[in-house]
């Protein structure tokens with residue numbers, strides 16, 4: 153099967169969107185990392201935390217579901233349909249803003265709390281401009297891959313699914329789009345007509361210390377609930393193989409760790425860029441798998457006298 157030819161473009165712009173809902177305390181790490189990585193690779197991108205912009209205007213049961221990250225309600229399609237129909241004007245304005253941004257590709261981060269709202273927003277975008285491409289990534293693209301492939305094919309509202317790490321795959325998809333094609337790509341399932349083509353394994357991301365710091369763009373931090381929390385991370389995956397754990401499904405058997413020095417530099421940069429924020433959350437599956445680097449990080453924090461109102465991280469007794 154041949155590639156879709158859609159015309160060359162000098163620049164390709166992508167909007168990376170978090171739909172309702174994510175934690176009300178701060179932006180999602182995944183999209184911040186992708187935004188920084190895409191810019192490093194010469195692409196135009198921006199992030200939009202629609203989950204939090206929406207939370208700021210939602211009232212009653214809708215606000216409560218977002219404040220509580222009520223998984224049952226947010227996963228329920230009829231609840232999401234009501235959320236959209238009760239906020240038609242707001243949705244219209246956001247779709248206008250996205251289309252007016254000049255982006256022709258929209259990337260959705262799909263977790264099970266954002267799946268139904270992302271699909272509905274994708275429908276709205278496609279209805280307004282069918283030439284826009286929709287790319288879905290995030291953990292739900294692994295857990296619910298069959299469902300997303302089916303909806304994508306039947307409704308034509310998803311153009312690519314990225315089940316796994318997003319950095320190298322998204323750059324490749326955008327490179328292809330710039331060349332005027334959108335076809336089989338390592339790390340992605342790309343739709344051609346009613347069929348998705350599997351591009352096989354993603355190219356590795358490489359040394360994590362070489363990845364740019366997350367870039368949360370112009371997200372309005374004042375909209376978040378106190379204490380506003382910025383996410384960072386030490387590692388990806390986990391070196392352990394506990395039989396009951398889902399980690400392998402998301403991160404494979406690969407475990408990658410960052411150096412304490414790099415993490416400390418990142419936190420310093422985040423605090424400078426977003427003054428007033430004093431709470432950092434580690435988004436690791438297992439924070440303390442490399443005690444040596446963790447200690448080196450702690451030493452640097454003490455040296456720099458970095459102040460923080462609190463720390464949050466996932467860890468275990470394993471050392």
Ligand code: B12
Nearest residue numbers: 174175181182259260261263264289290314317318435437
């Ligand atoms: C930290 C964390 C949290 C923090 C979030 C803090 C924050 N500010 O971000 C808190 C504590 C709030 C949290 C809460 C919950 N979490 Co949580 N959480 C995690 C954890 C440990 C890390 C997430 C993370 O940032 N990872 C690091 C980033 C870099 O990875 P990533 O987000 O997956 O992004 C990469 C790829 O997925 C991909 N990608 C992501 N988006 C996109 C978009 C596009 C377009 C593309 C191409 C690629 C792409 O590229 C990224 C970079 O490579 C993960 C497990 C894990 N280790 O990943 C669970 C996880 C994401 N959480 C999970 C769950 C279930 C929850 C809860 C619903 C739990 C509950 N019952 O309350 C709640 C609610 C979630 C919410 N919406 O708020 C599940 C999600 C399952 C699913 N299928 O969606 C996970 C996978 C854990 C698990 N194994 O069950 N969580």
Ligand code: SF4
Nearest residue numbers: 390392393394397399
């Ligand atoms: S140590 Fe924790 S994160 Fe790692 S495999 Fe075991 S349960 Fe999963």
